[in-house]
Amino acid sequence: MQEDEEMISASTDHIELESENREVQEDQQIEMEVINKVVGIEDSYEVLQRPSTSNTNIIWGPVEQSFTPRKSVSLPRVCRSSNLFSSDSKPLDIFLKFFPKSLINYIALNTNLRIDKARSQVGDRDARARKRSYMTATDGGEIMIVLGCTLIMGYNQLPSFSDYWSTKPSLGNAVIKAAISRDREDSYIQSIDESMTKFKGRSCLKQYMPMKPTNRGIKIWVRADATTGYAYDMNVYVGRDSNATMLRQTQEMTLGENVIRTLSATIENPDTTLCFDRFFTSVTLMNTFEFACVGTCNVSRKNMPKICPGQKFKQGEMAFVENGHGTIAARWQDTKDVVIMSNCHDATRTEVQRKLKNGITIPVPAPEMVAFYRRAMGGVDRNDRMCGEHEFERKSTKWWKKVFYRLLKMAVVNSWVIYREKVNLKCSMKDFMIDLAENMVEYGKNITGNKRRPVNPMRPTGGVAIRITPSLLNRAYRHDL
Structure with missing residues (x-):
């Protein structure tokens, strides 16, 4: 009798285990179907080829008085x-x-x-x-x-x-x-950044970003209004290769540039200015992008300007260079070095308010593009x-x-x-x-x-x-x- 009960119990456990395994397989199949559908919509997009450019080696030089940026900052308008x-x-x-x-x-x-x-x-x-x-x-x-x-x-x-x-x-x-x-x-000034949806389960889509408030979850690229936070477009990140395939981009294009071009493809008004951080910024994007844009820079990337290398700046000091394609870059000393690039600004200087450790707020000289970036970049956040x-x-x-x-x-x-x-x-x-x-x-x-x-x-x-x-x-x- 005891042996029969043990056999029945073992059989029941086996059935429950098979049921759980079957449900896991169904979930994995559904996940792959969703990813394939996302990747499979490539035919509904226009083929966005990378603009051809002969400026393989970008030459940066001092900013002349006659410098004119490629684009101009968008003027306020009604959404x-x-x-x-x-x-x-x-x-x-x-x-x-x-x-x-x-x-x-x-x-x-x-x-x-x-x-x-x-x-x-x-x-x-x-x-x-x-x-x-x-x-x-x-x-x-x-x-x-x-x-x-x-x-x-x-x-x-x-x-x-x-x-x-x-x-x-x-x-x-x-x-x-x-x-x-x-x-x-559609706002006249918009920002593009990454957003995280909290998720701690098992998925090949899960990302870890230690600097984000939600550091584990599903990454979503978002284009939002710089003032109100109104979301214009978004794209779930399903992998670098999948995103590149979706728009038939060349492998030479960086992931950040791919994201910018994908999200900007739905902008109807060409008089729109975009802001993004150094993950997305590249010299090629600034030189060829059809929209006015401003972004901080990762100076270790290809063709990035070396502004006064080896020279230490004091807080508020700055220097400018341009590359002959209507793109200007600035190095500015805040609490640390900041390098920013724009195709819609010149070498205009202004002041920004900075708070000291004792709580006192003081004006600090800064490039106009830095002040603009600080006002416009917080839309996705x-x-x-x-x-x-x-x-x-x-x-x-x-x-x-x-x-x-x-x-x-x-x-x-x-x-x-x-x-x-x-x-x-x-x-x-x-x-x-x-x-x-x-x-x-x-x-x-x-x-x-x-x-x-x-x-x-x-x-x-x-x-x-x-x-x-x-x-x-x-x-x-x-x-x-």
Whole structure:
């Protein structure tokens, strides 16, 4: 009898292990399909060949009085996207411009495909497969409800996921309980920089950047407004070779130059000035780029200028050189050496405010391009900070979930920026998310064809026999699908 029990136990363990291995293989297959789709969109891009240049050896020399930069700094203008809205626009109207109904319906379509796939596994003996067999199809309305509930969970965080359906008066959320049951689950100056989406699971896409506040996660290249943090374009980093293949670039082009040209391909107004840091800057980019740009430099790279080599500068001292192609470079001494390059500035000098260790602020002489760079470079960091406000922190081993919720939050941030400009300048992020989330839930309830029974607050759910319904929220944050 004891031997039979041991054999049954060993058989059960073996079945559970096979089920777990099968789920891991499915996740890896999905990840590779996503990467292949990202790489496979190369045909939808124009072929961006590297501009031919004969200046293999760049010669830098003193800046003459007759020097003229290749480009000019863009003048202030009204963002064209703001013209699409009026002072009567609602939060949901603005959000649906960034997160359209077609995308919501597409999510519902693929969710139903996953449900059909789960039903085909009903023969499996594990409890998770048996639960999948009871799932029913969803629609765009329920997906809208799910997204609205997700935003609510961002600004109204509770200790655990199940607490949102708690019947205790001091816990739970009335809007979520009424919406879904427990078992249903262009600016004129822009900056380009890298952003990190927190992720600690296993993935070939995960990066480690010790200097970032979020040092482990999925890297996203972002082009954002220098003042408001409005995100214009983004690109998930899936590997150097994949990005190069996507735009059919030559191997001679640096990764930073490739990223700049990729993100700038969607800029409609040529009168746009871009700022980026030394990771992206190259002499070839400055000499051939079709937009005005400013960037700090890594002097160890090819053709970078050697400005007064061996000479030590005092704070505020500076020197300029140019290369005959409308590009100027400056070396400026702050607390350390700073080398910056521009194709839209000259050797104009100005002052910047620097704070000493004793707290006193003093003016320090600096190149005009340094002052401009300091004003314009913080757009992506500002977008990161806004995306981090009331962020929905839910642990997951699926990297694509983290990326999806970051893109969802970026759409919310863009909507909030437009809403502040057109409707209410004093509206906070939390107040905007409250109105948007409640509108999304109500809108989803009105258009969905699936009517679900809400949780009865007068009756505990434990031990009550209820029909298992689709677990959209549960599947979104666990490993059911």
